[in-house]
Amino acid sequence: MxxxxxxxxxxxxxxxxxxxxxxxxxxxxxxxxxxxxxxxxxxxxxxxxxxxxxxxxxxxxxxxxxxxxxxxxxWQPLPQRQATTVMHATSSTDELDNELPPDADKTDPNLYQNLDFYGWLASTGSHTASR
Structure with a gap:
């Protein structure tokens, strides 16, 4: 060694x-x-x-x-659908007019064909409801 x-x-x-x-x-x-x-x-x-x-x-x-x-x-929280339904039922028509329209890709394309008619209907609908 x-x-x-x-x-x-x-x-x-x-x-x-x-x-x-x-x-x-x-x-x-x-x-x-x-x-x-x-x-x-x-x-x-x-x-x-x-x-x-x-x-x-x-x-x-x-x-x-x-x-x-x-x-x-x-033990999960209850769904919130009932609360939103109650809120929509109690809201006035003025609040509904201020809502945004749905997205174009989520709605029916036939609704966009007669936009003038829907504009006229919206303008006359508010006058007839007030009479």
Missing amino acids: NSPDNRRPDEHFEQRARELWREAAQRIDPATAGRLRAARRQALETAKAPAHRAVRWLIPAGAFAAIALATMMV
């Missing part, structure tokens, strides 16, 4: 760190070593526990989301 002179700097650092760790591990008293082992076991158990807790919360959260979705699908 590599001779001690041909080592990379990080290999030398790693080697020195291992030597220091071994020395410190041999000089540690048994009570401190026991506490370190207990802390290590507790840390390992805690690392495994959050995954179990997350799975435990997924079931109630999924059930709540399903109930909320079902509620939103069943």
Whole structure:
């Protein structure tokens, strides 16, 4: 392998760190070593526990989301057609005269053939209604 002179700097650092760790591990008293082992076991158990807790919360959260979705699908607002029909029934004829005509592509083309007649009908219809 590599001779001690041909080592990379990080290999030398790693080697020195291992030597220091071994020395410190041999000089540690048994009570401190026991506490370190207990802390290590507790840390390992805690690392495994959050995954179990997350799975435990997924079931109630999924059930709540399903109930909320079902509620939103069943409980929809009433259609607004009735309100607009009532508004049109109570509006006066003056308001109806101010409405815009329908788009040309949505209406019957035959209505545009006799525009003069419709103009005359509109002018005489308002005079006859007032008599």
